[in-house]
Amino acid sequence: xxxxxxxxxxxxxxxxxxxxxxxxxxxxxxxxxxxxxxxxxxxxxxxxxxxxxxxxxxxxxxxxxxxxxxxxxxxxxxxxxxxxxxxxxxxxxxxxxxxxxxxxxxxxxxxxxxxxxxxxxxxxxxxxxx
Amino acid sequence: xxxxxxxxxxxxxxxxxxxxxxxxxxxxxxxxxxxxxxxxxxxxxxxxxxxxxxxxxxxxxxxxxxxxxxxxxxxxxxxxx
Numbered sequence: 639x640x641x642x643x644x645x646x647x648x649x650x651x652x653x654x655x656x657x658x659x660x661x662x663x664x665x666x667x668x669x670x671x672x673x674x675x676x677x678x679x680x681x682x683x684x685x686x687x688x689x690x691x692x693x694x695x696x697x698x699x700x701x702x703x704x705x706x707x708x709x710x711x712x713x714x715x716x717x718x719x720x721x722x723x724x725x726x727x728x729x730x731x732x733x734x735x736x737x738x739x740x741x742x743x744x745x746x747x748x749x750x751x752x753x754x755x756x757x758x759x760x761x762x763x764x765x766x767x768x
Numbered sequence: 769x770x771x772x773x774x775x776x777x778x779x780x781x782x783x784x785x786x787x788x789x790x791x792x793x794x795x796x797x798x799x800x801x802x803x804x805x806x807x808x809x810x811x812x813x814x815x816x817x818x819x820x821x822x823x824x825x826x827x828x829x830x831x832x833x834x835x836x837x838x839x840x841x842x843x844x845x846x847x848x849x
Contacts, residue, residue: 666846708848712841720837722830729827730834731841735849738842765828767835 671705674698681744681752682735684763686713686728691744691752733766 667675674680679698683689687706690699709731710724717727736745739755747753747761762768786794842849 667849668847705848712845712848716837716841720834722834726827726830727834727838730831730838733831734835734838734842765831767832 668701670697671701674701675743678742678744678754681746682732682739683746684729684732684736684748684750686730686732686735689746689752729765733762736760736762737766 671680674694678691679694680688680702681691687709688702690702710728713727713731714724717724720727722730737760739745739760741755741757743755744752745755745760748763753761
């Protein structure tokens, strides 16, 4: 009972901290990946995976392929835990990842075209939480 | 008045091949047949399958259910996002 009283506010505080501070998440990206995002060499696709924008060096293509393999494995695990399909989970992740892109980064619009994120909201598919 | 009749009358100029009741049935069959042919409706398959719209609706419900887990996934695995 006492443990519960302490644990509940603690969990609430941790959740609040996680929501309020998305910045540390950005800090943990590989510097090469972060740079490729900033320069618009790679972009977030609607299917939840990274895409190579235009023709880019092999190093960028390999990096994207490697990250996408890791994402796929992650989606498979999380989807199973949620009782969803891999595709459903990946598409949901795509919605949130596109909505979290920052100005200057590339993302895929619902029509499949690459867009550069501006100051406003990105073009999200109608199925995504708006 | 007495009708005089020849003992061996000449044949009629045109003799129908089918006569009487059978002729009536044959005629009605022809009318029915042509009505069936004329009444055919041609249905063209739509160019875009309708199923896609359904999939999107189902997925939207699932997306709203998964959205919270997806958000925590980004926090838990920042290196791949």
